[in-house]
Amino acid sequence: MDHLVEVCGLHFARQQRVLFEDLNLTVRRGQITAILGPSGIGKTTLLKLIGGQLTPTQGDVLFAGQSVTHASRPALFKMRRKMGLLFQSGALFPELTVFENVAFPLREHTRLNERVLRTLVLMKLESVGLRGAQHLLATELSGGMARRVALARATALDPELMMYDEPFAGQDPISMGVLLKLIRDLNQSLGLTSIVVSHDVKEVLEIADYVYVLAEKKIIAEGSPQAIKINSDPRLIQFINGLPNGPVPFHYPVSDFAKDVMLS
């Protein structure tokens, strides 16, 4: 099967706020697919919908041909063993060491003896360059290190799909470069399929094979990074070039300022 993830006619609303209307996208196996969009557009929500942590109001999400939306709880957990999600916060367990954090999914799902488990954990930590930090507590790590440990943990079970939620947010240039390289290398060496959700346009376009741009509750553009760069849609031009003025308004929807001041 060519597509690992298919999002079909997805609608999602949170209380009164509609986030997605008839959203359609596909993620090809072995590729890095980027989903770009401004903050607050629902990119993290989309990852949670793909991971089955949220249920759409309409439409479906398919993972390897199976419905995530309509799966029973045990079936969903079985599917999640083939998925990894790198949370924006890292979401490490603060009372555990780096080693134990990475060992957690292995201890939960396998019956490996301690020697084999140790080797596997050290391999994962080596791949993110943090084997030397194995004895540190998660609370002792910098933001960039925490994200790399979280990446090692998310890949511990060798998933088919890796999802990255804003992996570059708040990172210094070196950490950002390290993460970029890691995402690209892991995708190649482990034969993964990756979804990177981000608003860091320049960095993501460097590593992505295919790009979706999310705005106004749906996909407004898609294609290869080159095609996205030369797209003439004014919304895309504003977003890619980071222009303050354009079709995407600076202000949150509000009544006339003068009228508001007069009223107060």
Next chain:
Amino acid sequence: MIDAIQQLGQRSISFVLRLGAAGTMLISALFTKPTLKWARLVLLQVYQLGVLSLPIIVVAGLFIGMVLGLQGYNVLINYGAEQSLGTMVALSLLRELGPVVTALLFAGRAGSALTAEVGLMKATEQLSSMEMMAVDPLKRIIAPRFWGGVLAMPMLAFMFSLIAIWGGSVVGVNWKGIDSGGFWSVMQASVDVKLDIVYGFIKSAVFAFVIVWVALYNGYYAKPSSAGISEATTRTVVNASLLVLALDFILTIFMYG
């Protein structure tokens, strides 16, 4: 008028929804397949919730027992019935004070800690990350805490009663000079295993069930913010304490009424 009816309807629906969520969570916790790993997690929680609550239980039990001994002695001496002090202390502790006071202390100490811990795990996305690692937090986090609390509290209540009875004897026998043989033998003759000890255990098991359920529900469904966790923790202590007092009345009617 219509607004009031609408509000009442909304609140009723919201109450039923919350009850449903709490029920689903409870069923998930109750029907976890026991394994060796799971047993280790439960034992860890017995330590966290039970053993670490011992200092407060022991100190509170000692003082309550001593106060009970002193107050009881002052009343009973007027009727020349100070030999019955042991009975009075033992029965009031085993039937009422042991389970109820332990439950109130447990709600304050362990219940609030459970809510805060689970709430913080939710706020920092640890529960979400577990779900994405295909580890069910209801089975991995909620179930061991539930069973740990339910197992630990009756033992704490019994410990509380033992220490408090000893505190009562210190005041009655060692300080006020009641005959030691009289104090203990009258107590032994009047304490019934089923009526007093078993019923006390049942009460504390019911209280533990309710406290841990309330605490875990409030933590699991806490708003993921500092204010949300603080609100959830307060709600746990208030709701669990009031439920314990109300249930105590109902259970007392059925057991002794």
